[in-house]
Amino acid sequence: MIHKHKQYYFRHLKDDIPAGIVVFLVALPLCLGIALASGAPLFSGLIGGLIGGLVLSWLSGSQLAVSGPAAGLTVIVFNAIETLGGFQGLLVACVLAGIIQLVLGCLRAGIIGAFFPAAVIEGMLAAIGLILIIKQIPHATGHDSSFEGDESYMEETARSSFTELFDALGGISPGSLIISIVALLLLMLWSTPWFKNQNWLKLIPGPLVAVIWGVAYNGFTRQFAPNWAVRSEHLVNLPVSKNATDFFNNFVLPDASYLSHLGNPHVYTVAVTIAIIASLETLLSLEATDKLDPMKRLAPTNRELKAQGVGNIISGLLGGLPVTAVIVRSAASINAGGTTRVACFTHGVLLLLSVMFLSQYLNYIPLACLAAILLYTGYKLANPALFKSFYQKGMSQFLPFIITVIAILVTDLLKGMAIGMVIGLFFVIKANYHAAITLTQDVSHYLLTLNKDVSFLNKALLRKFILSIPGDSSVTIDASKARFIDHDILETIEDFLTTAPDDNITVEIIDLYGKEKTRKHESLVVLNGRT
Template sequence: MFKYIKSDLPASIVVFFVALPLCLGIALASGAPLFSGLIAGIIGGIVVGALSGSKIGVSGPAAGLAAIVLTAIGALGGYQNFLVAVVIAGVIQILFGVLKAGVIGYYFPSSVIKGMLTGIGIIIILKQIPNFFGYDEESAWDLEFFEIDGGNTFSEIFQVINNIHPGAALIGVISLLILLFWDKVLSKKGKIFQLIQGPFVAVVLGIIFFTVTKGNELLNITSNHLVSVPIPESASDFLNQFSFPNFSVITNVDIWVTAFTIALVASLETLLCVEATDKIDPDKNVTPTNRELLAQGTGNVISGLIGGLPITQVIVRSSANIQSGGKSKMSTIIHGFLLLISVILIPTLLNMIPLSVLAAILLIVGYKLAKPQLFKQMYKLGWKQFVPFIVTVVGIVFTDLLFGIGLGLLVGIVVILLKSYQNSHFLHIEDKSNGKHKIKMTLAEEVTFFNKGAILKELDSLPRDTYLELDLIKTRYLDNDIIEILDDFSHKAKERNIDIKLVSKRGVEENPESFAEFFRTRPKSDISLS
């Protein structure tokens, strides 16, 4: 477990600094206690990190569930009632893992997964621009396009022009320059610069900057532009921050509906994140998806029992882990312990970190996810890859994560159907022979009802006095819908003086009376019928 500690320790520090404000921000957006987000982050790091088969995936509270949580807390009559739904959702996820439902994630096209990563990267950049300049710190952690206050992502950016905070903007720019210089220059100069990561240096400088400028009227960074971790006065105050589920409402139907909703959405987000992180993992590790569902379910049961938000594997933290050099699950586990230790021992110090410094770290993460070269690369792959990719990106940026992925998947399915329609057969026209056109139609290996339109169009367009050779030698599956079309065509062919020669693996038949009968008498090893 400690084989890659030189890489995992620095990566865990970066993930910690990325996860801390996200845990708090998602709790805020969910209408839940701030401490509930930290609980979910700690459980996601330590418990899910230990049980998961993923070497680089990081779990915690997910922005994609914020709207569901916000609505459910009010509808179910309070946070403690909601926690019952979280516990049940975890049990359902464990059941999904036992039933081996993790295979679902593999049915999403690569173009959609890449679009998801790029869309998330663009959202991170757009959402952090206001925070970077010291404005609108709350909306930075809500990944929805439309804001709670009635604005949207772009309107918040436009508001920045008249609301720049000099101190926050200055330390944000300094942090961004440090991160770029550390990544491009210093990291190549020596091992010390690889062990001590740029984000850690930026955070330390941010704390120093806040301390030094505290009395400065122009540069002083106010509390609403700083990290805000709850500070307990005593051990009992710390323990009082935990909430516990009210199991007396377990018979409420709404509790179960909410639990199934959380389980389904959380499982889907996790599986998509697993697929995405495996793609950008330089070591190309393959995560066992069923084990991941078991780990996520266990994490949600424990999180719900002690007052935490629902947990999923999260692409923002996972990509930050990968880009910071994380090699094994130790980076995830250590980040969880860092969260735990920090909220117990140094909450006051954490509350001195400017949010603009954390925004600078996330801007780098967002850029690495949404590099311009990727758009060029996807465009060169052709429209079948580019269209689902760009639709997913636009859908995620302007709506939300799951809706954007759904749009991309829908477009991907349409592309498949279109290509299936086009590729059902090959038509070869030869010169006239004995006064008849000789035309050879070769059917594809698999011909389904999706291909009906294309084949019907070709058959109807055949001219009179044609000699048609229908080649099914390579065909292994033939849908009954196609057989019916061929049967109908055989009757029309006589009226149009069209002769048909049917060629299959086991024989030749001239002008068959019934295509259905011909195919049904073929051995199963020849053609499989629906």
């Protein structure tokens, strides 16, 4: 079995390693930006990214999910650091949150992810795509005044994003704009059928070409046309470790003060909050990743919760931020051709090597290159054809989809998903309401069919059908297809049977009372399933 797995992973190395490079290029600045926005040490974001790549890639049940620090937890982390009196209190809460996630996985709580309608999941993907586009335009134009909100939405981000978007158009940096436009053209060129059919070009990912272009352009203009170069604040900014001691000093290991935080009741409140939010974001991202998987594989959700729990325990013990499965990085991996977990592991290895040895060189990468990669990823997630497709499926699919998109844009990921779920649930109930009972007419004969499960929710529809049946007619009530009939439905039918003779309506019943063995029907004689 192990040999078979090795063969499987080796067979896809040509796709997974380039995809891992792409995810690394996307994840690197986001890990730093999320740490900065959280009020945490910059290196804590990188630790979270390392755990996601090196550890969770193999513990996860998903071949494509990429884990790391998520911007959806930024406000929680920022407030926790203040509430708990420092960063170390957050680390204790992160460890406790991981333990809670482990327990949730053992209790099989991961099943909740399967109850999200497809329209809501697709709406989340489209909303994230639009968020990427909105949040990356300032980076692409050289007006990147904020780091937070690149992957998710928070309320303050929602209020400021559109303002920042318009400000970006008035504060354009020529160098950043040229880099991002050319990078986008390169990405589009690399996705054309001709380029995809060239075997030698498959080994070179388009995003990597975009990054090389940006570094080369900025190096040239700094030397020969400084006015067209990108300023240092618009470049990747990694902490540089001069030696191994500097590198390992960035980790925050447990000490005696950890125990003092266990006596603070606020730690447990924060831990439960992180566990719930991180678990929901993970399950939603996992559902979305499964939707994007070209091979249509299904990841075991309970195993994912356990894996995330272990990841958060390790991250908290080493001084890292809480981690979740992140749809943006997962989508970037899939769009770059990633096929197995090796892509995620590769991104973790590259993160490790970069912070150990290459920090000073990676700091030459313009943020505009990375913005172009995310803009292109955002376009793929929010492709106009997707909106058209859902519109053509009808309002029962389009409304949950578009309302989820709008709700996420104006609130945040979790609130938007909750609103989308309510709308989706409404249409599910509405569809079942009409499908559970049908009435067909053939001259003066009516067929009332009870389909599958008929609950009390269908009582009003049943009464409507019964009242529409005129006098001097015949009715057949067919319950042979029903697996369950609610007490209220049976009672309504009995009332109809009692009053039907007054209107000269004859009634035939097929297999009705076999559904409710415990009820006594003394007013009717049932023979071979018929009255």
